[in-house]
Amino acid sequence: MSHDIARTTERYARERGIRMLVITLGPAEVMPVAALPGPPGAEILDAGSEELLAGLTRWAADPAIAECLRDVTGTALEQGRDKRRRGDLSGSFRAGRLGLFTAAVLADAGGVVSATTNIWTLREVVREIVDRVREDTPVGDVADGIPADAAAVCPLVAAIAGRVPPPESPPLLHAWQRLARLSGDHRQRRAVQDRLRTTCAEYGAWEILIQAAAGEVGQMDFVDVLVSSGRIARSAAGEGNDAHDAMTVYAEARRHLPAVVADPAAAERVFADLALATSNLVFNRQRATTAAGPLAHQLSYLVSEHLHLVGRDLVLVLRKLGADARALGAFESIVGGSLSSWMSRNHPMTRLDMTTVMRLGGVLQSTPTIDASGIGDLVTACGPLLYLMRQPDGVAAWLVRPDGEILAGTAGGPDPALAALGTALPYLSGGPGELARQISGSPQSPEPDADLDEALSAGYAALIPPEIDDVLGGLDRLVVIPDPWLEPLPLAALRTPRGRYLLEELQVSVAPSATALELLVGSLKRRPPETGSLVLGRSRFDETVQWNTWAGPVPVRPAPLPGAGTEARQVADLLGVEPFLDEAATRSVLRGTPQKRDVVHIATHGYYDQGSPLSSFLALADGPLSADEIYRYDAGTRARLVVLSACQTALGDDHPDSTIGLANAFLVAGANTVVSSLWRIPDELTAPLMRRFHELVQDGRPPGAALRTAQLEMLDDPETADPRVWAAFRVAGVA
Incomplete structure (x- = not known):
């Protein structure tokens, strides 16, 4: 306390003949509190x-x-x-x-x-x-x-x-x-x-419990996350890591969040704690990415498992408060982290957040998530963005229109409709024998199915709110950023209220996040002259593959794929290169130099492992090429376009930030665009579709437009009009 304040206060009291209690708050701040009995003067508390x-x-x-x-x-x-x-x-x-x-x-x-x-x-x-x-x-x-x-x-x-x-x-x-x-x-x-x-x-008193639990999550550091995830023992964490049980308490409390936030005043009160908890976990995810390399990928996803739980709740609160733009920003901040940072190994960052660099010691492995202005620029370059996020009250949707305006809505109760789609389309089913199904096992010309059309219509209604559907009718293209659990859906085949497949109304592609898409667009613009294309195709299979499925080891003897060999030769001819066929179609060729290519096309068997998506693989002559191997391949497979003409290559596990599987593995490894399939596809019909797709790309069509045209042509042919024939393929990344 300043001696000047003490003297001034004492003089003031004596001059007025009073005794007083005062508290000083700073060098020039005095708070009188009470009059006291006794001789004039001042009792001072600092x-x-x-x-x-x-x-x-x-x-x-x-x-x-x-x-x-x-x-x-x-x-x-x-x-x-x-x-x-x-x-x-x-x-x-x-x-x-x-x-x-x-x-x-x-x-x-x-x-x-x-x-x-x-x-x-x-x-x-x-x-x-x-x-x-x-x-x-x-x-x-x-x-x-x-x-x-x-x-x-x-x-x-x-x-x-x-x-x-x-x-x-x-x-x-x-x-x-x-x-x-x-x-x-x-x-x-x-x-x-x-x-x-x-x-x-x-x-x-659930509101208080949610606030307290979120506050504890906001205190977690990276070691707490490791302890909470069971990756290290509590005894190994050392002193100071005392929030390792925070997620257990939070998981108990959050069950009551939907009821609490039904009251806007309560939603306002829990907002601050949820925002701090989310911010803390985002920071811990940034710290994880400073490890660099494959380890960073593994560690950041550990944090993302916690981040998505809390961050999605923050999105719910913001939606209930009517803050649609902030809710969208929160969604992007949680989905635009781990995968995008992992991608930055082979896609140079377009933006650099210097504050992040200073915080994290200068390691440029953590990609800052895109903000509202960046999303607006991205819409100009790629077309409108449609975000879809699962929430307790249904599917939350945000459409970022060409003029930058954000339109939000909610489609409720999606589970029954999406379950019906899962059984109507030829996805995985049954046990290990079903997992080993060959491409040629699908019907060549399935009959039209009214039940399937009904399921596709119900699926659209379960995902797209009416207010957003009204706007989609006036667009010509759309980039969908789906919740990972929605990625297996054939978005182009969903039937709109106008009785048409969405493919007929506009061009549809997918992206893991706006941040990831920005990386892909930026690296494509800076891509140097290419060194040619690469085509691999296998029609003969003499090996037995020991496949470690979710149900245990399964010996798989792949069936012949005559269409794959034909397809590889036709595509190679269009690209002006010699194909690598059968015994020459190897992992070594794919991983060999040069790494920067224009197009990589692979026609072979594809296998999706439900229990271990990183074990999903493409059957090449010198062994399976697994998703895990592609993710970890630091040299990258940097191609403008990768086409995975094989079964189930678009499927993956709905990991927090993205789907973990073959398609995203190639995006991480350096591809700007990946064409992949959602289900078992007919071998004899795939070759002409792929040939037509590449013809259109060679004529100058972007991949998204080329695939749409090829699929529309199949839709126009009664022999191939069933969506189970043409709708399996989709474009991810730059469309």
Whole structure:
């Protein structure tokens, strides 16, 4: 405390002949508190001193002065919030601790709750500066003072909690839990947390439990994530990693989120904790990517498993608050991370977030997710974007129109409709024998099926809200960014309310995220002159493949594919290269130099492993080429266009940020566009489709337009009009 303030305050009291209690908040800030009996003068408490709590406790023993102190809590908290917003963190800390101590010594439960929220928020600001941004901001007194203050006030809060009736205690228990964490007493924190969970469950205080659980997730560091995921033992984590159980508590609490956020006021209250939790996990995912190489990919996906749980809940809250654009931004921030950073090995980043680089030590492996302005530029380059996200109330959809406007809506209850589609189309079914089905096992000319058309119509209605469908009718192309669990759907074959396949109305392609698509578009623009194309095709198979499926090892003897050999020769002729056929169609050829090619076309058997998607593979002559091998191939397979003319190459596991499978593996390895298939496709009909596709590409059509034209031509032919024949193929990436 400044000696000048002490002298000025003392002189002021003597001149007026009064004795007064004042509290100083800063070098020039004095808060008069109460008139005191006795000779003129001033009793001064410094809000920044170690004696503040003892002094307040002594004065609060006088009922008259205690009554005057009640006004101090609110005034101090208001000043603390104002100073924090203005960047005066030290001043905010002094005002905040004054409010907290005053509420505690007066046993004011509501004041303790408000004051703790203020201190907690201040601590998060300091944490951002010290741990993440690393700016040269003087916050040492705040960082050091908060733990000591929290430890000092915890016994007082415990005493208050003992006097508050249980139905009214959850907010105070939440505050106590936060103070225990701030103090570093994690044994006390866990005990209070258990008490809070029990009390909230007994009295239905789900809003408080969600806030408390999300707050704990916001404290997780990367080691906590590893412990929580079971990748390292708790005993190996060391001291300080004390939020490893946060996701367990959160998973329990979030079940009640849909009911809580039905009330907009409650949604507003839980928003801040969910936003901080999501931000913390995004930062931990960025940290994971600094490991670089395959390890970064594995670690960042561990964080994404947690991030998607919390981030999707944040999206739900923002939607309930009517913040559609912010909800879309939150969705992109969670899906645009791990896969995009993994892709940046072979697709140079188009944007560099220097703040991220400084935070993470300069490792350029973490791709910053695209923002609203970037999405607008992407729509100009690639066409409108349609995001589809599964939510508790159905499928949330956002359409980013050509003019940049965001149109949002919800299609409810998709599960029955999508389950019907899964059985109507020739996806995987049954046991291991079904998994080994050959391409040629599909019917050549299936009869039209009214039930299938009905299922495709129901699928469209389950995904596309009417207000968005009204706009789609006026578009000529569309890039869909689907939730991973929606990626296996044949979007082009869904039937619109106008009784037409979506393919007939516009061009459809898919992308893992807008961030990933931006990488692909940018690297395509910078692609140097190509060194030619590569075509591999296998029609003869003499080997038995030991395939480790989800049901156990299965010996697979692939059947001949006469159409694949014909297809490879025809495509190679169009591209002006010699094909590598049968024994020459090897992994070694694909991985050999040069790596930068124009087109890579592979016609062979494809196998999708439901239990281990990374084990899904293409059958090449020198062994299976697995998705895992492609993901880990640091040299990359950098091609403008990769065509996987094989069964089920578009399928994968709905991993948090993306589908894990062959198609995305080639995007990661350097391809700008991948054409792949969703189900078993007829060998004898695939060759002419692929030949026509490449003819159109060679004539200058973009891959998306070329595939659409080839599929429309099949649709126009009664022999191939059934969507089970033409709709399996899709374009991912730059269309």
